[in-house]
Amino acid sequence: MSELTDGVIVLRPWHTDDAEWYATQSNDVEIQRNTAEPAHLTAAPVAEEIARYAADPRYPGWAICEADSGELLGNAGVDLAHGEVSYWVAAAARGRGIATRAVRLMAAYAFEISELEELRLWVKPGNAGSARVARKAGFTRAPELDNDVAIRDEVWRAEYYRMTRDAAHISAASHRTIVDGRLILP
Numbered sequence: 122m123s124e125l126t127d128g129v130i131v132l133r134p135w136h137t138d139d140a141e142w143y144a145t146q147s148n149d150v151e152i153q154r155n156t157a158e159p160a161h162l163t164a165a166p167v168a169e170e171i172a173r174y175a176a177d178p179r180y181p182g183w184a185i186c187e188a189d190s191g192e193l194l195g196n197a198g199v200d201l202a203h204g205e206v207s208y209w210v211a212a213a214a215r216g217r218g219i220a221t222r223a224v225r226l227m228a229a230y231a232f233e234i235s236e237l238e239e240l241r242l243w244v245k246p247g248n249a250g251s252a253r254v255a256r257k258a259g260f261t262r263a264p265e266l267d268n269d270v271a272i273r274d275e276v277w278r279a280e281y282y283r284m285t286r287d288a289a290h291i292s293a294a295s296h297r298t299i300v301d302g303r304l305i306l307p
């Protein structure tokens with residue numbers, strides 16, 4: 122799977138060695154409050170999921186890392202079957218523009234490698250940080266797409282945002298920014 126970078130962060134494939142870190146971060150209160158991550162995750166099931174998703178080109182997922190140090194910062198994924206992106210940033214790495222950079226990279230990648238005309242993401246009501254990330258990355262609010270989603274044992278309202286291919290300025294025929302499996306955004 123491709124690596125994506127803008128020079129500040131790198132989105133690289135997950136390694137099974139990352140499972141312990143992923144499990145620990147995913148138990149963070151904000152991640153549990155705002156995402157579908159299962160509660161009380163441990164390394165073993167995460168390692169299984171990493172191996173399973175690595176083999177499925179419909180669901181590319183990446184570790185967000187600092188470009189210079191390789192330090193793990195968060196999780197980013199795109200469901201190419203439904204054109205949806207998702208993300209979280211580890212508590213210690215928030216407030217540095219990491220999520221915005223990751224969403225921009227994923228959007229550029231998804232439009233480059235697929236025929237999708239639109240990408241979507243959803244935000245739980247009250248998740249002001251993620252709503253701001255969506256807008257900063259170029260998504261606009263799409264209330265007509267809002268629906269109810271079953272998350273763990275609850276029903277959450279999903280507030281949708283969309284970005285069209287036109288808005289991303291990536292033509293369906295380009296396929297040119299990925300070189301040797303690496304997408305580089307200026």
Ligand SMILES: CC(C)(COP(=O)(O)OP(=O)(O)OC[C@H]1O[C@@H](n2cnc3c(N)ncnc32)[C@H](O)[C@@H]1OP(=O)(O)O)[C@@H](O)C(=O)NCCC(=O)NCCS
Nearest residue numbers: 151152155209210215216217218219220221249250251253
């Ligand atoms: C929401 C989240 C992804 C933001 O990640 P981040 O890397 O800190 O976001 P950024 O630094 O790119 O912030 C982008 C903008 O959002 C704003 N922002 C970030 N967190 C915010 C918050 N909690 N409340 C209000 N604004 C916030 C930033 O100030 C910035 O706006 P600005 O440039 O106008 O100041 C992160 O807090 C997180 O992982 N939360 C828990 C999981 C989650 O909500 N995932 C998304 C599910 S849809």
